[in-house]
Amino acid sequence: MLAVKGLKANVGGKEILRGLDFSVGPGEVHAIMGPNGSGKSTFAHVLSGREGYEVTAGSATFEGQDLLALEPEERAQLGLFLAFQYPVELPGVNNTYFLKAALNSILKARGQPELDAVSFLRLIKEKLKILHLDDSLLKRAVNAGFSGGEKKRNEIFQMALLEPKLAILDETDSGLDIDALRVVADGVNALRSPERSMIVVTHYQRLLDYIQPDHVHVLSKGRIIRSGGKELALELEEKGYGWIDAEGQAA
Amino acid sequence: MTSATAVDDIVGSEYEHGFTTEIASETFPPGLDEGVVRAISARKGEPEFMTEWRLKAYRHWLTMPEPAWAAVHYPKIDFQSISYFSAPKRPEDMPKSLDEIDPVLLDTYNKLGIPLEEQKALAGIAVDAVFDSVSVATTFRKSLAEAGVIFCSISEAVHDYPELIQQHLGSVVPHTDNYYAALNAAVYSDGTFVYVPKGVRCPMELSTYFRINARNTGQFERTLIVAEAGSYVSYLEGCTAPQRDENQLHAAVVELIAMDDAEIKYSTVQNWYPGDAQGKGGIYNFVTKRGDCRGARSKISWTQVETGSAITWKYPSCLLRGDDSIGEFYSVAVTKGRQQADTGTKMIHIGKNTSSTIVSKGISAGEGTQTYRGLVRIGPRAEGARNHTQCDSLLIGDRCSANTFPYIEVKHPSANMEHEATTSKISDDQLFYCRSRGLTEEDAVSMIVNGFCKEVFNELPMEFAVEAQKLLSISLEGAVG
Numbered sequence: 001m002l003a004v005k006g007l008k009a010n011v012g013g014k015e016i017l018r019g020l021d022f023s024v025g026p027g028e029v030h031a032i033m034g035p036n037g038s039g040k041s042t043f044a045h046v047l048s049g050r051e052g053y054e055v056t057a058g059s060a061t062f063e064g065q066d067l068l069a070l071e072p073e074e075r076a077q078l079g080l081f082l083a084f085q086y087p088v089e090l091p092g093v094n095n096t097y098f099l100k101a102a103l104n105s106i107l108k109a110r111g112q113p114e115l116d117a118v119s120f121l122r123l124i125k126e127k128l129k130i131l132h133l134d135d136s137l138l139k140r141a142v143n144a145g146f147s148g149g150e151k152k153r154n155e156i157f158q159m160a161l162l163e164p165k166l167a168i169l170d171e172t173d174s175g176l177d178i179d180a181l182r183v184v185a186d187g188v189n190a191l192r193s194p195e196r197s198m199i200v201v202t203h204y205q206r207l208l209d210y211i212q213p214d215h216v217h218v219l220s221k222g223r224i225i226r227s228g229g230k231e232l233a234l235e236l237e238e239k240g241y242g243w244i245d246a247e248g249q250a251a
Numbered sequence: 252m253t254s255a256t257a258v259d260d261i262v263g264s265e266y267e268h269g270f271t272t273e274i275a276s277e278t279f280p281p282g283l284d285e286g287v288v289r290a291i292s293a294r295k296g297e298p299e300f301m302t303e304w305r306l307k308a309y310r311h312w313l314t315m316p317e318p319a320w321a322a323v324h325y326p327k328i329d330f331q332s333i334s335y336f337s338a339p340k341r342p343e344d345m346p347k348s349l350d351e352i353d354p355v356l357l358d359t360y361n362k363l364g365i366p367l368e369e370q371k372a373l374a375g376i377a378v379d380a381v382f383d384s385v386s387v388a389t390t391f392r393k394s395l396a397e398a399g400v401i402f403c404s405i406s407e408a409v410h411d412y413p414e415l416i417q418q419h420l421g422s423v424v425p426h427t428d429n430y431y432a433a434l435n436a437a438v439y440s441d442g443t444f445v446y447v448p449k450g451v452r453c454p455m456e457l458s459t460y461f462r463i464n465a466r467n468t469g470q471f472e473r474t475l476i477v478a479e480a481g482s483y484v485s486y487l488e489g490c491t492a493p494q495r496d497e498n499q500l501h502a503a504v505v506e507l508i509a510m511d512d513a514e515i516k517y518s519t520v521q522n523w524y525p526g527d528a529q530g531k532g533g534i535y536n537f538v539t540k541r542g543d544c545r546g547a548r549s550k551i552s553w554t555q556v557e558t559g560s561a562i563t564w565k566y567p568s569c570l571l572r573g574d575d576s577i578g579e580f581y582s583v584a585v586t587k588g589r590q591q592a593d594t595g596t597k598m599i600h601i602g603k604n605t606s607s608t609i610v611s612k613g614i615s616a617g618e619g620t621q622t623y624r625g626l627v628r629i630g631p632r633a634e635g636a637r638n639h640t641q642c643d644s645l646l647i648g649d650r651c652s653a654n655t656f657p658y659i660e661v662k663h664p665s666a667n668m669e670h671e672a673t674t675s676k677i678s679d680d681q682l683f684y685c686r687s688r689g690l691t692e693e694d695a696v697s698m699i700v701n702g703f704c705k706e707v708f709n710e711l712p713m714e715f716a717v718e719a720q721k722l723l724s725i726s727l728e729g730a731v732g
């Protein structure tokens with residue numbers, strides 16, 4: 001469903017991704033790990049279409065489409081979702097209103113009928129229940145004044161509602177204490193399905209105790225230098241990134 | 252005027268004439284002198300007190316320098332090149348069809364979903380029947396008359412209620428107040444008069460929309476609203492559709508008077524033609540609006556959404572004279588293209604325990620410039636006065652600008668003042684966040700801007716708020732990128 005080949009990208013003239021190869025099949029959960037500055041977040045942003053990243057080589061196809069040629073909203077309409085490391089505050093924009101506009105925009109682009117207020121509310125209540133979230137979330141402005149944990153939960157809630165085919169979770173564990181982490185991870189697990197693939201980008205292994213990946217990849221200096229099963233994450237935890245880097249240099 | 256029946260009688264007889272104003276079909280040649288002022292008054296068949304008042308204003312105006320302190324730029328106005336009495340245009344002088352109208356304007360009408368006949372009226376095309384709403388107007392008139400509310404043109408009021416006019420006109424904005432107010436007093440063309448008797452809650456939102464010939468009130472409009480003790484009235488001015496006008500300079504005066512326990516809510520949506528892409532042909536909107544909370548526990552609330560005009564220069568203000576009186580100002584002002592706005596409010600605390608709230612939201616896009624200028628003055632007798640000011644500017648793009656000039660004068664030690672101000676840009680992060688959720692950039696901008704303005708829109712009457720939101724989205728189309 002997602003195939004990335006030889007991807008190179010610059011930020012501010014500096015090459016961050018240096019020939020990245022990566023692919024995800026339907027229903028698979030992939031973890032991308034790596035030290036700070038290895039290009040994890042850059043990769044997530046390039047996939048979702050953020051400006052300021054210059055792709056210099058390579059390709060990324062999603063559902064057979066050239067992902068890199070699409071606007072961010074077109075990627076979302078196609079079924080891509082990015083859960084932000086730092087969710088953005090939209091003061092004054094009601095969360096429910098925002099979600100309804102987003103969902104309807106996606107449905108419209110797919111030629112499906114938009115939801116009216118009543119059916120939308122029904123849907124939203126259902127999703128809250130699945131994620132065990134409180135509906136006070138709905139009345140507030142998008143992320144405005146939310147705690148770190150609330151912001152991350154709101155991201156997962158949006159994901160539940162927009163039902164993406166491929167979700168990229170960018171350091172969803174950062175800034176969360178262990179309880180908040182568990183809530184978020186439970187949410188993610190509740191959304192796992194054979195039709196939904198996920199890319200979990202993380203610095204630490206601990207998130208993977210809760211979200212069990214099918215595959216683990218190690219990113220270093222803009223390239224995937226090691227791939228394996230979930231045991232790779234444990235090995236990394238034990239030996240640290242230095243181990244991989246040293247091995248990489250030796251190879 | 253103490254018994255309710257007397258008022259009913261007057262109101263009843265008043266409405267026999269309907270809402271129309273007799274206007275002679277003649278336009279004066281350009282120029283202004285005492286003769287012109289007298290002639291205007293004569294043409295309108297005004298009583299002597301009114302002629303004298305106009306003349307006093309004119310003589311005072313002659314002694315005043317043209318103000319230049321606002322942060323707006325425009326070529327010098329030649330006051331001798333303006334015609335000060337113009338009857339509504341005759342059909343043969345008006346544009347013949349929508350083909351003759353700026354297509355950009357038509358595009359906006361269509362987006363706002365304005366019916367074709369009304370589009371023509373707004374664009375200044377001759378139409379026989381502007382509104383099919385005769386029955387609406389009739390029902391409307393009836394229920395107002397039953398409540399004892401007077402709602403008519405100010406010219407009619409000068410004839411029919413001279414005592415009320417003599418007592419109140421110019422009592423809030425005197426003819427000496429400022430350059431444009433003096434000019435308005437001398438040559439005002441027409442406007443609106445509202446009188447709400449004691450203890451009456453006006454049964455509906457009053458809007459000039461219902462006054463069929465209100466569109467021809469000309470460039471020097473005058474509005475006077477008097478709310479007697481314990482009464483309530485909500486008045487809507489303007490409309491969301493962009494209006495064209497041949498007169499470039501608009502210098503209106505609005506006076507509000509609230510007696511003990513009375514409340515006046517005055518909402519404006521101003522969307523005059525801003526001119527073409529170079530700002531040519533746009534309206535100069537230089538208005539004096541002031542409310543007098545004369546009675547104890549009275550309340551005046553201004554809400555404005557300003558999206559039109561080439562230049563906007565206005566400060567709807569409150570004189571908080573009555574003890575425990577309340578003044579409010581909620582404003583959204585948008586400048587885009589080459590538009591300029593210098594707007595804000597004045598809250599003058601005179602009585603004890605008076606309180607005021609100012610919420611101003613300025614949005615600049617394109618090469619628009621915008622200035623918030625506000626004065627909060629706590630007088631020496633205003634014990635326990637409170638003010639809260641919040642003044643936010645939102646910039647879209649990097650060629651626009653926003654300034655904030657808050658003036659605060661406190662002469663009583665017990666005053667409680669709060670002032671918050673922010674300037675922000677719609678950030679790339681916010682836009683990307685919205686787009687990554689499937690929203691287009693334009694939808695994202697409109698959502699963020701509407702969120703920014705929410706506190707003000709909440710103050711508007713319901714359907715006006717919906718229209719205002721829509722208007723804002725349309726105003727800002729293409730403002731990004």
